[in-house]
Amino acid sequence: MSADFDVVVVGAGVAGLAAARALAEAGARCLVLEAGDRLGGRAFTEFPATLGGAAFDHGASWLHAAERNPLVPIARAAGIPLASTQGDWTRQVMIDGRPATAEEKAAYAATWERFEAVARQRAAADPDTTVDDAVAELRGDPWLATVATWEASLIAAADPRDLSVKDWHLNELSGGNLRVGGGLGAMVARTLHPGAAELRLRTPVTRIAWQTRDGLTLAGEFGAVSARTAIVTVSTGVLCAGHIAFAPALPAAQLAALDGLPMGLLSKVALPAAGADRLGLPPGSSLYRRLDDPAERAVFFSLWSQGQAHAVGFFGGRAGWALAAEGADATAAFTREELRRLLGAAAMTAFGPETVVTRWGTDPHFLGAYAYAKPGCVAARAAMDTPLAGRLWFAGEAWCTDGLAGTVGGAYLSGWRAATGVARTLGLSVPAPPDCSGPAPSP
Numbered sequence: 001m002s003a004d005f006d007v008v009v010v011g012a013g014v015a016g017l018a019a020a021r022a023l024a025e026a027g028a029r030c031l032v033l034e035a036g037d038r039l040g041g042r043a044f045t046e047f048p049a050t051l052g053g054a055a056f057d058h059g060a061s062w063l064h065a066a067e068r069n070p071l072v073p074i075a076r077a078a079g080i081p082l083a084s085t086q087g088d089w090t091r092q093v094m095i096d097g098r099p100a101t102a103e104e105k106a107a108y109a110a111t112w113e114r115f116e117a118v119a120r121q122r123a124a125a126d127p128d129t130t131v132d133d134a135v136a137e138l139r140g141d142p143w144l145a146t147v148a149t150w151e152a153s154l155i156a157a158a159d160p161r162d163l164s165v166k167d168w169h170l171n172e173l174s175g176g177n178l179r180v181g182g183g184l185g186a187m188v189a190r191t192l193h194p195g196a197a198e199l200r201l202r203t204p205v206t207r208i209a210w211q212t213r214d215g216l217t218l219a220g221e222f223g224a225v226s227a228r229t230a231i232v233t234v235s236t237g238v239l240c241a242g243h244i245a246f247a248p249a250l251p252a253a254q255l256a257a258l259d260g261l262p263m264g265l266l267s268k269v270a271l272p273a274a275g276a277d278r279l280g281l282p283p284g285s286s287l288y289r290r291l292d293d294p295a296e297r298a299v300f301f302s303l304w305s306q307g308q309a310h311a312v313g314f315f316g317g318r319a320g321w322a323l324a325a326e327g328a329d330a331t332a333a334f335t336r337e338e339l340r341r342l343l344g345a346a347a348m349t350a351f352g353p354e355t356v357v358t359r360w361g362t363d364p365h366f367l368g369a370y371a372y373a374k375p376g377c378v379a380a381r382a383a384m385d386t387p388l389a390g391r392l393w394f395a396g397e398a399w400c401t402d403g404l405a406g407t408v409g410g411a412y413l414s415g416w417r418a419a420t421g422v423a424r425t426l427g428l429s430v431p432a433p434p435d436c437s438g439p440a441p442s443p
């Protein structure tokens, strides 16, 4: 009686690839089962004809907190160009169809500082609360909704009325922010290939029996395999939807943790630029309007980033879910309407007629962008630190406790941590993750 594999990794996103590569290199008989037809999961670069074949990252596109992001040394070692985004996001904030004045921009910057100071102070106190409640004393400030929407709905993919202020603070992504030449998804697929591990694409796992004689049995339409250990890296959205049935059911503590870490949504819409002068706005500009309410539907645009000839609109949080539910056509129409509102009807000739719309909220392999903690639930991120029955690990961005939750760096570290635990169980050893404690990256 011996299991087919030492370890089966469910999911070939960043966490799964990091774990599988480390374990295969350590000598484990490792199998990766991936539901989709590609590597990288939420790190996914496409080169759509609509955008003239330019690289477009549907999911992750920046290496945040570069000084402590393990993917930075990996990209550097592979010779992949990284560029600082300092100076990008030169903000073009619009108020009632006109650019904000210098005075208004100064007020905006001051609100940002007050927001961070107040929210950080509140995050240090108990009990935990929402970001929205944490900054209640700033209500009435004309820039509050704009700052709160950026910090919560765009960065954390969760509405300020839903997101824990402690979770916001613990995962603030300070430090360098790097763009990846050729796309972050392409970099992940190239540099994190699981090497000697066996890889099966288009192979969704639908059932995991985790207390069998051999250890575990993982099954789906493909059949079944047995393993001594397993690492499940699917999103909390997929787990909460019950797409994988566990036998026996997951313990109450793990179910409660899942409930505390729902998926937020961040969506993107890309529009090609048709006009040659690109509206006179410099590459890396951002364009959005002052909001009156965080519940307002709004799109934040990044223009001609990475030397490319397209604009990318971002929207997230509750408004993002509502828009995504209306479908790609409605989303594209709303995005153009926002651009018209920002730039005027005449400027619309600067954009081509096609759009690329991401679908993370409805794709059954993800069901959202990344997980956020509800108030009082930050400890849930550590709920999977201990393997179930000493053999079933969970990894992925949601379970990162290194201050990089929700990011590719966090997914990588979480996958590596699970690999270290599995290796110990198998009597193997994996090295420390790539050194990411280096100096600040050069611009």
Ligand SMILES: Cc1cc2nc3c(=O)[nH]c(=O)nc-3n(C[C@H](O)[C@H](O)[C@H](O)COP(=O)(O)OP(=O)(O)OC[C@H]3O[C@@H](n4cnc5c(N)ncnc54)[C@H](O)[C@@H]3O)c2cc1C
Pocket: 010, 011, 012, 013, 014, 015, 016, 033, 034, 035, 036, 039, 040, 041, 042, 043, 058, 059, 060, 061, 062, 063, 064, 203, 204, 205, 206, 233, 234, 235, 238, 243, 244, 266, 267, 268, 358, 360, 364, 365, 366, 368, 369, 370, 395, 396, 397, 398, 406, 407, 408, 409, 411
């Ligand atoms: C729009 C958007 C923008 C983002 N921007 C950034 C950014 O700029 N920087 C950053 O660091 N992060 C960003 N992120 C977050 C980042 O992409 C994720 O945190 C990270 O990629 C998650 O990796 P993971 O391995 O945890 O999960 P995943 O990438 O979701 O990997 C899990 C894998 O499991 C597979 N799977 C699902 N169900 C099954 C099943 N039943 N059986 C087998 N396989 C299954 C999935 O197909 C997937 O490949 C962004 C995400 C989105 C959506």
